[in-house]
Amino acid sequence: MNIRNLLRDLPVFAQPLPQFAPGDAPGHPNDLFVSWLGDAVAAGVAEPHAMSLSTVDADGMPDTRTLLLKNVDDRGWQFATDADSAKGRQVATRPLAALGFYWREQGRQVRARGSVAALDPQTSASDFLARPVGSRVASLASRQSEVLTDPADLEHALTAAEDAVRDNPDVLCESHTVYAVTPVTVEFWQGDARRRHVRLRYRRVGDSWAKELLWP
Ligand SMILES: Cc1cc2nc3c(=O)[nH]c(=O)nc-3n(C[C@H](O)[C@H](O)[C@H](O)COP(=O)(O)O)c2cc1C
Numbered sequence: 001m002n003i004r005n006l007l008r009d010l011p012v013f014a015q016p017l018p019q020f021a022p023g024d025a026p027g028h029p030n031d032l033f034v035s036w037l038g039d040a041v042a043a044g045v046a047e048p049h050a051m052s053l054s055t056v057d058a059d060g061m062p063d064t065r066t067l068l069l070k071n072v073d074d075r076g077w078q079f080a081t082d083a084d085s086a087k088g089r090q091v092a093t094r095p096l097a098a099l100g101f102y103w104r105e106q107g108r109q110v111r112a113r114g115s116v117a118a119l120d121p122q123t124s125a126s127d128f129l130a131r132p133v134g135s136r137v138a139s140l141a142s143r144q145s146e147v148l149t150d151p152a153d154l155e156h157a158l159t160a161a162e163d164a165v166r167d168n169p170d171v172l173c174e175s176h177t178v179y180a181v182t183p184v185t186v187e188f189w190q191g192d193a194r195r196r197h198v199r200l201r202y203r204r205v206g207d208s209w210a211k212e213l214l215w216p
Pocket residue numbers: 047050063064065066067068069079080081082085086087088144145
């Protein structure tokens with residue numbers, strides 16, 4: 001198989017795509033994000049809340065992975081993870097992050113960059129308790145991002161975590177943490193079959209937002 005030819009022949013932006021009129025965009029990027037998220041849900045986009053989270057380690061080496069968006073409000077764009085994971089340690093050392101969404105059915109991309117901080121312990125606790133029991137067990141059992149030398153260790157840890165949740169349904173995972181990214185820029189990108197892609201970037205200026213178009 002010729003991989004280069006295979007990749008070159010794959011279609012992109014072949015389906016009908018929505019129009020985006022940046023002149024009508026609201027003044028705050030969160031409002032446009034919520035509107036686009038609603039469009040994605042209505043259009044049946046699979047897992048529209050899945051996003052890339054990029055961070056850097058202490059040496060400046062970038063890292064990226066997929067997470068679920070938990071909320072967007074005045075505190076920022078929120079995700080939940082284990083504070084002891086690789087990403088948890090990275091943001092503890094370098095509290096900066098970038099988020100990326102790609103809604104391929106609509107040819108839409110959203111990017112946000114900014115600072116990241118853990119929210120208060122009550123928010124993390126209530127997020128943890130709102131999760132399905134299987135997710136809570138998995139978090140309690142996990143030593144996320146550590147080397148798993150023996151898969152049997154995971155099975156033992158899962159069994160112990162199941163017992164712990166059965167004994168006390170309100171048991172918390174101390175390292176489960178909700179983080180919020182406070183963006184300084186948010187870019188909305190609408191793909192176009194004729195490559196007239198539309199890019200609108202919001203840039204934080206003091207307490208408000210400037211909007212600017214970008215060359216595609
Ligand atoms: C669709 C999808 C959703 C995910 N959601 C989360 C999440 O919300 N929180 C999380 O910690 N990991 C989530 N993961 C797993 C992460 O991608 C990653 O493997 C894990 O958090 C360890 O990352 P790290 O070693 O960089 O810390 C998800 C993975 C996928 C594919």
